[in-house]
Amino acid sequence: MKRKLLFGERMLYGDGKSPFNMVIPFKIKGQIAEDRLNLALLNIQKKHAWLTASIEFNEIKKPWFITNSPESFKVSVRIIDRVNEADWRRESEREWNIPFDASKAPLFRVAWIKGKEFSEFLLVFHHCLCDGTAGLSILRELLSLLDNPEAEIGKEIAIQSIKDIVPEQVLNSYRKRTKNSLIGKIATLALWIIPIKKIAIDRKRDFLIHWKLDEQLTRNILFFCKSQGFTVNTFVSAIVLKAFKEVLADQSFNKISLPVDIRNLNPLIKKDHVFAFGLMIVLSAGKHHDFIEGVKDLQKDVDRKLAKLDPYALMMMMEACHPSLNNFSNLLKYGKTSNDCMFSNLGKLDFPDNYKNFELETIYSPSVIGPLGNTTTILTSTFKNQMDFSFVASEGYVAFNDALLIKEKVISLLKKHIEI
Incomplete structure (x- = not known):
């Protein structure tokens, strides 16, 4: 399964080298077996196809999500010995700055700060893949599976194109298509005209x-x-x-x-x-x-x-702005x-x-x-x-x-x- 990245996803993904990472930390009291965590993550990948996705570029340099087998494209788990209550904050800051290599591994990984009585886990997502609501949904599923490997978490019907998230009558409306395309082209032109000094703030x-x-x-x-x-x-x-x-x-x-x-x-x-x-x-x-x-x-x-x-007009308008992505x-x-x-x-x-x-x-x-x-x-x-x-x-x-x-x-x- 594959789909091209939408405008917002492309913007968040950027050049693929600069990290744009979201971290969701949680703390538990008790012991978790490592094989149970790995099995839970595998089952979550089986539910959510895009958690097995790599990113590949086509002949015109446009990025696409392409799914892989969960067994061959596993979520990595980094284990750190727990020393004190501040570890999770320090490891969160570290995870912000570790880029994902979307050609070799999923855009989702886990850091496990492992202690004898307490552990913290950090769910780390590339923001182009996942927002806070989706991340918390995955956290809910992970907790259920850590507690019971047989827990039923359902199967996501994955979004495969803008047609899945904008109603057909909106997409097929000549007036709406024309209006949103025009707005997108005007925005594109404006972004080409605006002068930008490429000096980033340190x-x-x-x-x-x-x-x-x-x-x-x-x-x-x-x-x-x-x-x-x-x-x-x-x-x-x-x-x-x-x-x-x-x-x-x-x-x-x-x-x-x-x-x-x-x-x-x-x-x-x-x-x-x-x-x-x-x-x-x-x-x-x-x-x-x-x-x-x-x-x-x-x-x-x-x-x-x-x-x-x-939301429909905004998504359609942004899809008309792909030529101005770098400028934006x-x-x-x-x-x-x-x-x-x-x-x-x-x-x-x-x-x-x-x-x-x-x-x-x-x-x-x-x-x-x-x-x-x-x-x-x-x-x-x-x-x-x-x-x-x-x-x-x-x-x-x-x-x-x-x-x-x-x-x-x-x-x-x-x-x-x-x-x-």
């Missing part, structure tokens, strides 16, 4: 800062947001904007980008589809004396922007930074924590980093009634000490406004 050291909120504060945030009529996502977005402003002052941009899970708008893409296509909205805080009234206005802005998102990637890579960070809230992770053969101690929020511009990203998720944060950045964009201050400011602002 990223310097990449780093990960991690923290959790306690159960009481997490519950208070959920209750507070519900009572005020805005989402946790919007509330924390406003907190993040304010934290960057208070720490970085005039060096902040009052702008963050929020990924939107395309599955919420396109029912053809299922939760367990191995797929990575990002929708995005951008938020800025208005000038309000009252912070909470500002959050309510921000929620209205979010609702308006979400209502305007058309260069714009992201070499263009000036215009936002503070990307903020992503994966919400409540509804996983069981007690299995027959082990306990799931925690799921850490994923981290992701790549070569396309500002690497500053804050990801959050909630497991066991605790909000968990991963703050990813590079010293070339945000100084480590400033990032620590932003972290502390986020925590203090959350407590402050919940108490008020």
Whole structure:
């Protein structure tokens, strides 16, 4: 089975040499046999065909996913002796910078930080293959199979072309095809015209800062947001904007980008589809004396922007932009930074924590980093009634000490406004 990479996948894959890796870490209490882990990974590959895919280029230099036998194209497992609680953060940072060789191995691997009582596992994906939702779906399957090798995880009907994810009536609509193709060609022309100085910012050291909120504060945030009529996502977005402003002052941009899970708008893409296509909205805080009234206005802005998102039109338009791929990637890579960070809230992770053969101690929020511009990203998720944060950045964009201050400011602002 094979299919050509869509525009977004090609952009994330880049030249195939620069890593763009997503890491999903989790911690268990108990013992796992190595052969059971390998069998679980093999069964997951049998369900998800694209987890066996290599990438090959055709005669006109266009990349294609091409599936292989799971038995001959296995997920690699790197085992590290566990020394202390900080190992998983250090190994996450290491995994960001290890490129995948898509000609020799799957775009998915595992690092196992192995201890006598506790172990951490890092699921590492190339972002062109997999987004956070798909990665968490694979994590759910892995935990089930580690506990019971006979567990039924189903079989994915793999996405093989844009025809599988855009309704036929949309693809065949002359008006929609013409409109989206025209927009794509205009965007292509604009990208050819825009002058770009190809001098990349020196990223310097990449780093990960991690923290959790306690159960009481997490519950208070959920209750507070519900009572005020805005989402946790919007509330924390406003907190993040304010934290960057208070720490970085005039060096902040009052702008963050929020990924939107395309599955919420396109029912053809299922939760367990191995797929990575990002929708995005951008938020800025208005000038309000009252912070909470500002959050309510921000929620209205979010609702308006979400209502305007058309996943089908966007995918069709982007497919018309393949000729401008290099220009678009260069714009992201070499263009000036215009936002503070990307903020992503994966919400409540509804996983069981007690299995027959082990306990799931925690799921850490994923981290992701790549070569396309500002690497500053804050990801959050909630497991066991605790909000968990991963703050990813590079010293070339945000100084480590400033990032620590932003972290502390986020925590203090959350407590402050919940108490008020």
